Amino acid sequence: MKTSHLAFQETSRRQLVKHAIALPVAGLPLLGLSHQQKSWAAQSGDLITLRVADGQEPNSIDPHQGTGPFGIVIYSMFETLVAVTEELEPVPGLATGWQIEDDSLTWTFHLKEGVTFHDGSPFTSESVKGSFDRILNTDIHIRKGSFSIIEEVIAEAPYVVKFRTTSPYSELPAFLGERSAAIINPVIAENLGPEEFSVRPVGAGTGPFRLVEWVPNDHITMDRFDDYHNDRAAVDQVIVRFVPEASSREAMILAGEVDVAMSPSPQGLESLRNTGDISVVVYNTVTSVTSELEVASPPFNQREVRQALNYAIDSQGIISSIMADIGTETTTPGPVGLWGTANFEPYTYDPTKARELLVSAGYPDGFDCSLRYVSGRWAGDDQVAQAIQAYWSQIGVRLTLQQVDLATQIEMGNRPSEETPGWTSLQTRGSSSVGYHLDRLFHSNSALPATGYKNDEVDQLLDAARSSFDEDERLALYEAAQEVIWEDAPFVWPFSVQGTLAHRNNISGLVILPNLDVLLHNVSIS
């Protein structure tokens, strides 16, 4: 089987140049250079400061206006009614509990008492109503459309809030756990106005840290909030520096300028590990790479063909030779590793079985098809596309690769499936809620780019889950839907994406959620 690797190891010249430069530089620390632990970042007084280098900067730190990536900052400063576990399962947050009434539309949330905002004002049902009025009734919220399921928010008593939805929506608690549903101090938001609040929402959160300053393209500084309603954070201060280059972030942690470096490059991991005082964490994310087939017309309208294409791909080979071992085999059509996501037997590499399936589907000589993808969106995308081409050629499927720009990708994705027979598109898919994920990718009513996938059984299961308020029943429905989809294979799943992070060994308690948000509540520095 390994012969096929040759095909995609012929990387483009650009890739070679990239590696030729990246490798010597990343290798420099290996050339017997010692790492001095000098620190340039000012250790102000006796403050315990956590210093982080992140590659991406949020576009706004107003949870309602911003679309992220938020990384560390948003959950440190703001909280939601419903909190999430490490598997993004909804658990009590600013609300201590909730229940649905008999009409299946009205939810009652009981709020935690004794919570204060960073400016000292109390958190009450009015704050909740104010936050949602801002989301629903102004043009501020960038994803306002998703919230249109909420018809009304009523502050019934100081610590009781009612939400009324337009239709039965069992996922409301999970939805309210999203950061874009965070509770802000509406008085401060009103006083500052959206532009100012976007950059300096000082005093407006209830989280364990409060904003000191944000210097765009440079850093965000946060202080511990001493009146936090849960256990106080162990560090006094957090400084997040925005460093776009992965190699620069590696240099910073090697030089001792930061304690945590987010997303170091795969090539740099080895030299970081070799220093002895830096740990590298590889964690699962909700995201999978998918090759989404236009299933409405031949040849992809046959299940055997789709399964064959899955069996033809060697996930492990792709992960080890292209992704530098950062990735896992996909075992679910849902968001990986989430509460509610079910895992199944993977389509393990088996070209013989794949060929047999093609024969029984009536394609003994294979067929022609095309894959469109946007180059350069994630590290290794070109090579993964080439790998798919090489693997499929082994079972006689002749794949043409077509690089397109993002606009074309979206435009073609919006065309009815019948207009693009024989097409598949390379995507990355992941979201923080299993229901949302399955609905938008596999429900035939989905507003998202149509692959033409329509399976009545899946539709029924997803509809039933959406209006089922019994948690166990709902999870069972989602699991059943995922099983049907997995068997049906409307996508080819080359692998699931993992994330990386490096931290100095004296840091503990860092929690990374699979949606890439980071929780600092329990971080300590020894």
Place this chain on the structure above:
Amino acid sequence: MTGFIVRRILAMIPLLIIVSIFVFSIMQLAGGNAALVIGGTDATQEELAQITERYGLNRPMHEQYRTWLTNAVQGDLGQSLLTRRPVTEEIRTRILPTAELAFTAMAIALLVGVLMGIMSARRPNSLIDNICMLFSFIGVAMPVFGIGLALIYFLGVHLGWLPTGGAGGLRYLVLPAITLSVSSIAILARMTRSSTLDVIRHDYVRTARAKGLAEGPVFRGHVLRNGLIPVITVVGLEFGSLLSGAVITETVFSRPGIGRLLVEGIRSRDYPVVQGVLLLLAVVCVTVNLIVDIVYMLVDPRIQGVG
């Protein structure tokens, strides 16, 4: 003299209009969906449509251009799609780190480059000349980010002498300024060397020597005075490449400057920011070249009034 300057300034106007059209269309033609950037990958089609409507992304291009130019002339470059802050504000908060970097790098390049060129020219084919020219070969050939990363690893990580990135005092300026100046040093050194050598061969230099002038005064008064004139042109051109080099340097050294703003803007299809920054860079380049022309005229009276 005044007439010349006025003519040159008037000539800038059509040039800037052409540049503005180019700047405006380049991002539009580059494709990519700004609505998707604003909405995030989780946004539904409905939300994307709302965003497109709200930001006028669906209006015809010439209409968008007209609005943009009318506002730009009045100092309003629009709002960043991503942060929703005024573009002028985004630029204002980042102009200082970039100016600091560009001027420091220019100063280093002038000092070191011209000095190297002169040293080489005084003793052509000597050891010093060979070393200087070897350095300038390497300097021209090495990509800016390669130099930057090498300096970060040796001086920042290995020796721990200087911070690897960020902005702050002078210490933070050293590595990026050196990185940025290397290729300009190389070009200035070669330019100075060749134009100086050119002058040395002229009759009036031989005459000066023949009339018994010492080598020092000959070099300062006759050779350099004339040999450095072409160098001034190169300085003007190099300023432009320093600005483009700053784009990379600021990213590698994570400095919050104009270049970084541009890179992030391009990455996220933030049209107003990219257009605003490019326009600013174009204006700066054109202005610097105007200044160079004026200086040129002051230094070399022969050019008076031409152009």
